[in-house]
Amino acid sequence: MAEVACPMAGVVAEVKVQPGDTIEPGQELLILESMKMMIPFQSETNGVVKEVKVNVGDFVNEGDVVIVLE
């Protein structure tokens, strides 16, 4: 089981995956809003999403686990 940590602090603007989705490197997982910019957060690995730990509007810090992979 692998955990995906958030690269930066911000507010979750969009969640682009759900449990059961197969993801690959470069795929957008979340859109974060930080400092008036929309920043796509892309996956660096392959995997299957087990759990999405954040919702739209949540505040996340750098290093927070946002997605758990199987």
Added chain:
Amino acid sequence: MFDKVLIANRGEIAVRVIRACQKLGVRTVAVYSDADKEALHVQMADEAFHIGPPPVAQSYLNMDKIIEVALEAGAQAIHPGYGLLAENAAFAKRCQEKGLVFIGPKPEAMEAMGFKVKARQIMQAADVPIVPGNVEGIQDLEKAKELAQGIGYPVMVKASAGGGGIGMQIAHNEKELEQAFKMCEARAKAYFGDPSLYLEKYIEEPRHIEIQVLADNGGYTIHLNERECSVQRRHQKVIEEAPSTFVDPDLRQKMGAAAVRAAQAIGYNNAGTVEFLVDPEKNFYFLEMNTRIQVEHPVTEMTTGVDLVEWQLRIASGEPLTLKQEEIGINGHAIECRIYAEDPDKNFMPSPGKIARWQVPELEGFRADVGVYEGYTVSPYYDPLLAKFITWGETRDQAIDRMIQALESTVVDGIRTNISFHITALKSKLFREGRTTTNFIDQLKKEE
């Protein structure tokens, strides 16, 4: 002069306005969101009022709350800074209705500049050059094709009611025009509720040069020379300077006079900026007017000796503008670097967080307008501008050398900043030679 002014803003500009008020003996009222309890502007103001949660819609854009606080604190005027409510005519009107002075132009002047096609008509009538194109909104593709033939490709298709680059598309030929027209029409309708479009000639390799103006409530207007703002990333300015290496005295005189005519045509009062695109042949075209103090105002202050924020306060309080056009000279050269909390190595990704170390030097000819301090946590809720570094030199080379020295002796830990980008840019041959078009950053990557 006012006894007390509320500053409806945050960060370095709120601090800048507070300093101008202190200089004039005016008491200050700060407002802040939950995220800004520890902010520098809150600490510096005489009084501070909490106005809501971090999102700007619920705090710094909450007009009712801000006006309520101003009245409660006994302020006579509100300074909006830049961004947020600064160009909101409805807010300016509400201030008026409540007996508060909005430190900026009258709402009618802001509105005249808000609608792009109308602004083009006013400017044409006032003999201010506009980018060749039409001045009536159109909704018919065949008409657009005809117009484009007359203007000559490439053309820009823009929304009549638009702004901020929304619903804007370039077309190099008739086929592209068909696509651009459909796309812009849909966006214009969705964003502005008005599908009408207009066409402009696309200016190749433009420079972005703007003229600062000051006008008092009686309509007396002067200009304070140009600022060159061509170094941009994501349509946001990064480095600005005054004077422009590209502008000669003849062009300066012509652009300055055009900017004064533009301001007078809409009955403008207070500080404002007229933005122009300038092509390689030195033809200049009206782009828009910013009805506020600008981020980059210090480079004008450093080269003219005029305190623009102080004049904003004086004019708003009813004082006549006593500066004469012929007194406004250009003394030396000034450069401004915007220090952003972002990582230049990761495509300028935002870098909020706690500032573990913040050491900014004191040097001759160096001014730092700062909105943060060591130990302060930079919030992800607002824009990433931490500070502005401004250097002055007798020559452009001296201003550049002083800026490099200031940047190299600044230490920031805990968050990433774009300081290293500035150093690379300023040390480049491209910048040194003044070849600063809006494609500067791409050009820099190619040449380095």
